[in-house]
Amino acid sequence: MIEVNHLTKRFGGKVAVDDLTFTVENGEILGFLGPNGAGKSTTMNIITGCLSATDGSVSVNGYDVLDEPYKAKRSVGYLPEQPPLYMDMTVDEYLGFVYELKKVKLSKKAHLEDIKNATAITDVSKRRIKNLSKGYRQRVGLAQALIGNPAVLVLDEPTVGLDPAQIIEIRNVIKELAKRHTIILSSHILPEVSAVCNRVLIINKGKIVAEDTPENLSRKVEGENSVTAVIDGDSEAVSAAISSVEGVTGVELVNSRSDGGEYLIKAACDVRREVSIAVANSGGTIIEMKTNELSLEDIFIKLTGDTEEVKPDESDIQA
Amino acid sequence: MKAIFKRELMAYFTSPIGYVFIGVFAFISGFYFNDYVLVGGSGDISIPMYSSLLILVLLVPVLTMRLIAEERANKTDQLLLSAPVSVWGVVLGKLLAAMCVFAGAMMTSFPYVVIIAIHGSPVWGKILASYLGFLLLGLCFVSIGLFFSSVTESQIIALVITLGVLLASFLASILPSTGIDMLNQVIRLVAVTERFVDFRNGILMAENIIYYLSISALFVFLTVRNIEKRRWS
Numbered sequence: 001m002i003e004v005n006h007l008t009k010r011f012g013g014k015v016a017v018d019d020l021t022f023t024v025e026n027g028e029i030l031g032f033l034g035p036n037g038a039g040k041s042t043t044m045n046i047i048t049g050c051l052s053a054t055d056g057s058v059s060v061n062g063y064d065v066l067d068e069p070y071k072a073k074r075s076v077g078y079l080p081e082q083p084p085l086y087m088d089m090t091v092d093e094y095l096g097f098v099y100e101l102k103k104v105k106l107s108k109k110a111h112l113e114d115i116k117n118a119t120a121i122t123d124v125s126k127r128r129i130k131n132l133s134k135g136y137r138q139r140v141g142l143a144q145a146l147i148g149n150p151a152v153l154v155l156d157e158p159t160v161g162l163d164p165a166q167i168i169e170i171r172n173v174i175k176e177l178a179k180r181h182t183i184i185l186s187s188h189i190l191p192e193v194s195a196v197c198n199r200v201l202i203i204n205k206g207k208i209v210a211e212d213t214p215e216n217l218s219r220k221v222e223g224e225n226s227v228t229a230v231i232d233g234d235s236e237a238v239s240a241a242i243s244s245v246e247g248v249t250g251v252e253l254v255n256s257r258s259d260g261g262e263y264l265i266k267a268a269c270d271v272r273r274e275v276s277i278a279v280a281n282s283g284g285t286i287i288e289m290k291t292n293e294l295s296l297e298d299i300f301i302k303l304t305g306d307t308e309e310v311k312p313d314e315s316d317i318q319a
Numbered sequence: 320m321k322a323i324f325k326r327e328l329m330a331y332f333t334s335p336i337g338y339v340f341i342g343v344f345a346f347i348s349g350f351y352f353n354d355y356v357l358v359g360g361s362g363d364i365s366i367p368m369y370s371s372l373l374i375l376v377l378l379v380p381v382l383t384m385r386l387i388a389e390e391r392a393n394k395t396d397q398l399l400l401s402a403p404v405s406v407w408g409v410v411l412g413k414l415l416a417a418m419c420v421f422a423g424a425m426m427t428s429f430p431y432v433v434i435i436a437i438h439g440s441p442v443w444g445k446i447l448a449s450y451l452g453f454l455l456l457g458l459c460f461v462s463i464g465l466f467f468s469s470v471t472e473s474q475i476i477a478l479v480i481t482l483g484v485l486l487a488s489f490l491a492s493i494l495p496s497t498g499i500d501m502l503n504q505v506i507r508l509v510a511v512t513e514r515f516v517d518f519r520n521g522i523l524m525a526e527n528i529i530y531y532l533s534i535s536a537l538f539v540f541l542t543v544r545n546i547e548k549r550r551w552s
Contacts, residue, residue: 052551073401097326102403245540
């Protein structure tokens with residue numbers, strides 16, 4: 001569906017995308033993961049024809065974006081990082097404009113109604129876009145990308161800046177869309193990508209660092225299983241009990257709280273059950289226990305051994 | 320192109336810009352008309368039209384400043400560039416929308432023609448030539464403004480550069496002869512408003528029409544190239 005061949009983009013002397021090659025199959029959801037400035041948006045801009053490549057080629061739906069730009073563009077719906085909205089228009093006016101701009105042949109009224117229902121914006125259709133909340137604007141941006149029923153959707157950080165409830169909503173909309181479209185989705189948040197994508201492409205500094213299914217990727221970085229537990233009880237006995245569990249590679253009391261000690265447990269595999277039993281046998285009580293999500297940073301360190309360049313925003317990782 | 324044209328025209332009238340442009344133009348050109356025709360007792364509408372040229376120099380930059388600069392600032396250009404339309408279509412659609420507002424402002428002077436027709440003895444050839452010249456000059460100004468709107472993301476900067484260029488061109492037309500032949504020719508080439516004198520005198524010269532159309536085409540071409548260049552940089 002999408003073929004990217006030896007794609008390179010230089011801005012002056014700076015290489016933004018460096019010899020990128022990948023394909024996306026029909027019906028697939030590809031997650032594009034990387035820190036800010038990795039080249040995600042640049043690649044997406046090239047696929048959608050907003051930017052031209054310095055070298056290499058991109059074809060969408062069998063059409064080269066340079067040789068047959070109109071045919072290629074007709075097969076793509078694009079939601080850029082900042083939704084391209086005209087603030088002085090109402091939602092209906094805006095969607096009508098995009099419909100005409102894309103020269104869509106489908107029945108206008110029915111098609112736009114369908115899209116408004118799919119993105120749940122029917123109730124704001126008469127309102128001016130400048131008066132909408134960020135979540136609604138994002139959905140109007142998504143609606144815009146859906147006009148003309150393109151085979152491919154390119155979504156650049158579709159959930160950035162939304163509150164948790166809106167993130168879940170948009171994710172559900174995307175999952176629904178995945179049934180009829182091939183999707184490329186970019187993000188710098190790992191759980192988001194693993195929640196919706198079949199395949200993940202991790203890029204850093206314009207190069208592919210890893211390419212696999214979310215499951216395989218987490219298997220690759222296994223060993224970094226870490227659990228945080230708050231345990232009430234004698235710290236020495238508890239530590240000893242946890243250490244004796246098979247697979248545990250390290251225990252550390254990181255914080256003493258009023259309701260118990262906070263321990264960081266590192267292990268080679270999932271040890272939550274065993275730890276729970278061991279702690280109980282030692283006379284301690286587990287107040288809470290959770291696995292620590294692997295951060296993008298951890299994955300990068302695992303996959304590249306490169307710790308210097310990756311400085312993702314802390315708040316984003318926790319989102 | 321049609322979709323762009325419709326949206327731009329709508330944008331002129333959902334924001335105050337369209338009303339301000341037409342209103343201010345009508346007010347000041349009406350002032351001149353009152354002065355020359357009603358009080359001065361002349362039946363020649365080309366005199367107040369010629370005087371209104373300075374208003375155009377000041378107002379056209381307001382009309383054109385947002386055309387492309389705003390798209391870039393709001394990143395809506397990504398929608399246009401990823402849509403199956405050519406950059407030419409986008410630029411021409413915008414040009415046409417701005418020209419419609421311009422023509423709307425120009426039409427506010429039609430009642431004066433009617434007044435002259437009733438109470439005076441109009442020279443129809445002169446009147447029609449004046450209007451044609453005015454429209455062509457407007458096309459030139461709008462194309463120049465369109466181009467400078469494409470070189471920056473800031474509407475204010477687009478406004479100031481366009482104003483500077485149009486004003487310089489206007490001043491070139493009232494410059495006294497320098498005595499150096501070469502320099503005179505260069506000045507005549509950049510003095511866009513000077514050609515209007517022939518039109519207001521009722522003289523339709525192919526040279527002048529081609530001149531106006533060429534200047535407009537040049538700036539439209541430069542605008543398209545400038546947008547495409549950003550894609551490649």
